[in-house]
Amino acid sequence: MFYSPFDNAVSGLNKIKNEIADEKLFFGEDLVCKRCKTRLSDLLETGYVGCEDCYSLFEKDVLPMIYDFHKAVRHTGKRPEIIETKAAKQKQIEELLKRQAEASASEDYILAQSIKEKIEELRRK
Ligand SMILES: [Zn+2]
Missing domain, CATH: 1.20.5 (Single alpha-helices involved in coiled-coils or other helix-helix interfaces)
Structure with missing residues (x-):
């Protein structure tokens, strides 16, 4: 299961799941980097990507969505620094x-x- 407080990211993730190319894989409800096994949930939790591959994977498919989410969160004044390159x-x-x-x-x-x-x-x- 994909547990996350980031509801927007989760619904966005579900939306893009079917559009993601074959070289990328999902582990259950989670998106996983094939090379280093970093999961999207790890990334959301720690703010760190594991390798170059997952950076491009998450950057292309997931980060734009999370950045939008960040903007929304900033308005509420919580402003967590989730994503760090x-x-x-x-x-x-x-x-x-x-x-x-x-x-x-x-x-x-x-x-x-x-x-x-x-x-x-x-x-x-
Ligand atoms: Zn990786």
């Missing part, structure tokens, strides 16, 4: 690396360590 993730890591270096430079090793753990967590995703 690899580039955004990389930028986030670079930012953290900078902060880690600053923390080390000022001998705040506890902060440096916690930032390092955050970076490792991001890289695992």
